[in-house]
Amino acid sequence: MPDLVTLGPWLRRFLCEYIVTERNLARNTRSSYRDTFSLLLPFVSRKLRKPVDRLAVCDLTSRLVLQFLAHLEEGRGCSARTRNQRLAAIRAFARFIGSRDPAHVEWCGHIRAIASKKSMSPPVGWLTRAEMEAMLAVPDRKTRRGRSEYALLLFLYNTGARVSEATQLKVRDLRIGRGNGGHDLAALHGKGGKPRQCPLWPETERVLADEILGRSVDDAVFVSRLGTPFTRFGVYRLIERCAARVPELTDRTITPHVIRHTTACHLVLAGVDINTIRAWLGHVSISTTNIYAEIDLTQKANGVRVTIENGASPATIAAVIGALKAGS
Template sequence: MTDREILGPWLRRFFVEYIVTERNLAQNTRSSYRDTFSLFLPYVSQNLHKPVERLAVTDLTSSLVLKFLGYLETDRHCSVRTRNQRLAAIRAFARYVGSRDPVLVEWCGHIRAIASKKAMPPAIGWLSRTEMDAMLAVPDRRTSQGRREYALLLFLYNTGARVSEAVQLRVRDLNLARARGGHDLATLLGKGGKVRQCPLWPETEQILTAEIHGRAADAAVFVSRLGEQFTRFGVYRLIERCALQVPQLAKRAITPHVIRHTTACHLVQAGVDINTIRAWLGHVSISTTNIYAEIDMTMKANAIALCEVGTPMGRRSWKGDKDLMAFLKSL
């Protein structure tokens, strides 16, 4: 078996040269691709009774890929969206190989012909203003830990930031210039390296000013009780713990993304332009933002009230309009 047939060198070039140097894909995308092949290769090795380092590119047959996708759903209990995400990584690798080696174009075609499974979009969960206020009231602001937790919750609600954007926030990313006649802004690094700025409420500015006092410019804004940068898992745990202490939320799955949805829905209710909300949340397409305009029942009720059909007026024969007949005869 030649080097052109062995899977290992192809995978190394795919990860090191293609997705990093040529495509410059986001770190989360790279991690997703890595996790896909970390699951896929041992599965192939076990099914073919062949060591991973001896696998050939053509060992990754379309039938074996389909079996792997079924294994993800049945044995690992992954969702359809996760299944499609894993398939996207495998298809990207096949496209890369097929574009570099004409001999493997046919193999590439078989892999890329595997269709994604239709998945129903998940329901959008969000909190009412009363529920969000109850969440914000949970941290004990008399303690330093409670103030840190409150600052993080308030920031997520204010900006609608993704959890990765919040934990990566640095002191230098905050522009707290209201006292100098400017605007309080947070600079967020979003998906694909896109940068956006979000305005901060006066209360958020006051809380963050006290929180970052005396810290270096490159220090993390949100830190745990140990003084270390908050992790994604830590933020999830914090929100989960706060939600459990709110009776009306105890049986609901509340995540950082639910707070992001909450921010968007409250902006829609406040009458903010949908394109402004798109820029606020860092969406590439406005069609992604439009879902928030569709799920607000208050706006739907108002729209129905405007279109409500009233009692129909009695119809009158045109012949009964003497003035109209006189007008027509005078022409």
């Protein structure tokens, strides 16, 4: 079967060349794309009773793609957001083929015409200051392992780093121990390798300085009890274990991203402007950061509600509303 017809060569070029060198997509995005086709190809193969290596581009019909998306939701229990992520990968692949082979333009159009499913954005989950402090109090700082876990948790809370940014942090990325009045900083490498710098609190600087003592500049900052760099799954397990020890967090799912949200929400409540928070978190678009502005509005609305419930006079209520408007 000619290469222009067989699905395999197109997929190899897409996954190994296009999204890596031409698009320079983030590592997690590339992994997501690969996972999509790891699920899609066996599904299509079973439906057509045809070996994966014999599948042609035209075998990947819009009807089969829709069946695959339904299988994700109904058979695998995936959310609409996950379904849309898988569809985005398939659309990108179709666009890749259609832009390089005119014979497949019509096929590309059919695939790209598949609509995304409307999904509600989940509410921003975050911890109060007391809950975050309770999490930080869980590791036993009398032991070496406990101090390392505390350093990782504190770093995540201080910087709002993504879990991948924390696990990839090297000793050379830290600018600490400056006694000349300079700021202690951590250089993070975000999506697509985009760098940014985050200031470190004195406490964070202190525990990190102890953590990297005797390490070379190319060593990872956060290592497990086995002496190997923390993995993203190791960070997830650490946070789940610490959250399980906090009674207030019972029945709540706490992840590294919840701590990232916590950092952003605490910055908002501290009066930090939204543009600074965008730079702090490494968001490309401020529209992504604007979800945290709702936290401040919610706090203000709760303030008005509590004032009313406490039986304040109309003059007091008017004064509170005026003060809140002035602070908006």
